[in-house]
Amino acid sequence: MERSNVTFVVEFILLGFSDIPKLRNLLFGIFLIIYMSILVGNGLLIIIIKTNPALQTPMYFFLGNFSFLEICYTSVTLPRILRDIWTQKGNIPFLSCAIQIGSLYVLGIAECLLLAVMAYDRYVAICKPLYYPVIMNHKLCVQLVIASWITGMPAQIGVTYYIFSLNFCGSNKLNHIFCDAPPLLKVACGDTSQKELSIHINTLIFIMLPFLFILISYIKIITTILKLPLTSGKSKAFSTCSSHLIAVCLFFGTGSIVYLRPKSSHSAKSDKVFSLFYTTVIPLLNPLIYSLRNKDVIAALRKILPK
Template identity: 80%
Template structure:
């Protein structure tokens, strides 16, 4: 009987914001504006870091690549969210759900690694300024970017296959805004303990370790800054790091609350809110944070958009 009731899943149903039908137009408009702002804001950062002579340094090379990553990361989820809100249908094929999950993990971990690389760049610039041109040469920067993009791909393909090899009894509804491990494991049939352990191990290696590297970098940066004799030097050094530090806090803060909370205080509504925060809010604020607190970026934007 159990075997006869388990059928091969051909699609899932993402419930998303189906419980708010009266706000459909408002939500669609808000998410559309956010997506356009992400594309335009991060697109402008990419353009100015490639074309402005004053921004041809490792710091802005990483920023341009990070902005491109933010566009890719958001594009994995937001277009489908917009489609689901507009059509009021959350159907997503089994294969598409697996591809979305894998892409989200690959790009999310690439973001963690990029943030770690950018922290290391600031560490070398402040703590070892005389060796900065030698250590952060163009070849090293390109290699760091490539490693950040491709390191997680094999592991995330394996984790995704491990999750989607579970049996699901359909029609299966995911009370979430996109395909993710937590809602998938909740509706799977059978023992999911080993899969949960695999997800946690994966999180430790690709999320926690980069975060620890960021903390170590900033500990040394702050220690070095406090030793500087002049107040203006301290202020300039802190200003150089503040934008990156704000992005780190936004991304890791919301992601940590999402994935490290005890199961007892999990709820579908809070999961959706925190998921939106680290997949959408951080990418839309990234250009604003780097523009408002960086004179070189503001000057480059004024040259590109004089009016």
């Protein structure tokens, strides 16, 4: 492709942590430990849920799928981050960059929707307990999980194509740790306001709508819990919901900061910090959040692991 003053980019260079080369070995060790911990923590949670008969309920079915989604989500970015730190070469082919963004967005939206499904499950369990076994049957649970995975695919693939239809006529260096829309918009030439607007609209639809659904669900859940007569019943209900609510706040909070800010307010350092938070720290914390506050998971864990 040849146009006046436009050079077709065949690869990008992720600058990552190239500004602190002396910390290369330390960073590689930290990210390797984090990645292995994510794999072990979420993998162990999946095994516990699959093998323990007491955990064969819709809530744990969704949690097992959520843990698998976390493994897939973090595997899109962390292995390449480790490779870039080790080799000190951040080059990524144009097509690989597009695949990474597309995968990241599809899995990210699937996580948003699955968190909304988990909120609906808690709503039915607490607000309509007598109808819970009928409503949340296995067939519906499977359909909700499949819908969470595939609903956002067409739109996110479209957004990815939209981003990579831009002209990149300047530097091909991305001051980021993985391919993402904000750093790509910075190196694109011409007016990118329309593209930026479309990304914001996409974010509002697929991030804010699930978040509003979760918020409404929890308003109804908390209202119902406060009406419960027994203190022990309130405590148990709050306990089962608090873990999910913490995960929701962490994921949606950091994701909204990254994708809903205008391009002019983005800074490379803040983007890296927030991106690391929702792609590595949150998947690392989620097994702890869901297990340490859950007596059933702790009891199942004690049966598997030695004291």
